[in-house]
Amino acid sequence: MNLDADICILGGGCAGLSLAVALCEYAPHLSVQILDSRSQYTRDRTWCFWNAEPHPFTSCVSHSWSRWSVQAVGQLVQRQSARYRYEHIPADRFYAFALQRIAGSPNQKLSLNVRAGSITPDRQSVAVETSSGRIRARLVFDSRPPPLSPWRRTGLLQRFTGWHVHTGNPCFNPEVVELMDFQPPTLSGRTTFFYTLPFTPNEALVEATYLDWPDLTPIDAESDLKRRLQNLTGDRYEILYRENGTLPMSCAAPPPTPPNICTIGRLGGRLKPSSGYAFLRIQRQSRALARALAASAPLPKFFEPRFYSALDRIFLEALQHRPEAASNYLVPLFRDVPADTLVRFLSESGTLQESLEIGLALPALPFLQAAAFSLMGAAA
Numbered sequence: 001m002n003l004d005a006d007i008c009i010l011g012g013g014c015a016g017l018s019l020a021v022a023l024c025e026y027a028p029h030l031s032v033q034i035l036d037s038r039s040q041y042t043r044d045r046t047w048c049f050w051n052a053e054p055h056p057f058t059s060c061v062s063h064s065w066s067r068w069s070v071q072a073v074g075q076l077v078q079r080q081s082a083r084y085r086y087e088h089i090p091a092d093r094f095y096a097f098a099l100q101r102i103a104g105s106p107n108q109k110l111s112l113n114v115r116a117g118s119i120t121p122d123r124q125s126v127a128v129e130t131s132s133g134r135i136r137a138r139l140v141f142d143s144r145p146p147p148l149s150p151w152r153r154t155g156l157l158q159r160f161t162g163w164h165v166h167t168g169n170p171c172f173n174p175e176v177v178e179l180m181d182f183q184p185p186t187l188s189g190r191t192t193f194f195y196t197l198p199f200t201p202n203e204a205l206v207e208a209t210y211l212d213w214p215d216l217t218p219i220d221a222e223s224d225l226k227r228r229l230q231n232l233t234g235d236r237y238e239i240l241y242r243e244n245g246t247l248p249m250s251c252a253a254p255p256p257t258p259p260n261i262c263t264i265g266r267l268g269g270r271l272k273p274s275s276g277y278a279f280l281r282i283q284r285q286s287r288a289l290a291r292a293l294a295a296s297a298p299l300p301k302f303f304e305p306r307f308y309s310a311l312d313r314i315f316l317e318a319l320q321h322r323p324e325a326a327s328n329y330l331v332p333l334f335r336d337v338p339a340d341t342l343v344r345f346l347s348e349s350g351t352l353q354e355s356l357e358i359g360l361a362l363p364a365l366p367f368l369q370a371a372a373f374s375l376m377g378a379a380a
């Protein structure tokens with residue numbers, strides 16, 4: 001049978017390009033076609049994560065911090081680590097690095113302005129209908145973003161709007177990332193926090209983040225950001241870059257696929273349900289898939305220890321039940337758990353014993369209730 005490629009990757013975003021880069025390293029002999037509907041790569045987002053394990057994009061890290069804080073009304077917790085740093089990768093650097101690796105690989109080809117449509121598997125190959133014709137490959141990796149609908153039944157929605165600003169006066173501490181600055185509950189009891197990545201005393205990415213706020217409009221988020229920046233700068237700031245996102249926080253399993261189609265990235269359930277972080281999870285998946293392909297082994301289905309999904313389920317259950325209590329859960333966690341242990345836990349690279357210790361730092365009643373609900377849900 002005539003194949004256009006061994007592998008066709010649908011969507012050349014974070015997951016599609018990460019897989020392509022991993023294939024360059026582990027299985028450079030495989031022919032790979034990457035299709036993306038976008039016409040160009042721009043800085044459309046930034047990725048942050050703790051460097052709890054190695055990844056191939058270290059040269060793209062533009063900033064990193066060893067100190068971080070979380071705060072709620074009347075409580076400020078600041079922690080630091082000598083071992084782990086919170087790393088920041090602007091998307092344009094990530095894309096440029098990946099595109100360079102792909103261009104340097106004789107067996108990989110990236111096509112932009114190509115929209116992938118239906119995919120039809122048979123026993124030996126998969127046919128992909130695209131805006132530039134049909135492509136047939138032995139295996140398809142699909143990362144086209146899924147609709148947001150499942151969150152309605154199974155989770156929360158995290159929305160955020162961020163501005164990278166340059167301010168007239170020095171008002172940021174570039175040593176400390178503000179992970180969550182919880183705002184007092186609003187009349188509707190919804191949860192809002194600000195997230196600030198300070199690059200210099202005069203430059204930062206400031207994001208307003210909302211949990212479970214389906215009726216929020218971009219204008220609401222912008223007026224919250226304006227108020228925040230007005231307080232900090234007295235209105236002397238310039239917006240250099242904007243980003244916004246809507247991420248489902250849900251334990252819904254990715255849709256089942258036949259053996260020659262594999263979902264990756266957000267579509268493949270790589271967003272961590274309790275936080276919305278995905279970058280490290282995507283790197284883990286890319287590495288594991290590329291290694292399996294290099295060894296002609298079956299594709300792995302799980303990439304983190306299974307107990308993390310049970311913990312995510314419990315945390316999400318508690319959060320879903322009372323989103324406005326998020327700061328009551330998270331501030332003590334950052335305060336009472338040693339920084340390195342918490343980083344490993346949040347990055348899903350810790351041990352079961354560490355996770356149990358962390359469980360003890362959480363308020364007992366809501367989490368026992370949540371565990372019971374989650375068990376009942378799993379059994380139903």
Ligand SMILES: Cc1cc2nc3c(=O)[nH]c(=O)nc-3n(C[C@H](O)[C@H](O)[C@H](O)COP(=O)(O)OP(=O)(O)OC[C@H]3O[C@@H](n4cnc5c(N)ncnc54)[C@H](O)[C@@H]3O)c2cc1C
Binds near residue numbers: 037246
């Ligand atoms: C603004 C923002 C900030 C984030 N920040 C962080 C962070 O700090 N840390 C973290 O860990 N996670 C973060 N995330 C979450 C997660 O890491 C990202 O959403 C990540 O980009 C998910 O990767 P993906 O490949 O699944 O999707 P994407 O990166 O969105 O890639 C999907 C690709 O598919 C293409 N596509 C869509 N439809 C088609 C089609 N029909 N045919 C062909 N191509 C198509 C798109 O053009 C796109 O390039 C953030 C998300 C957003 C939105």
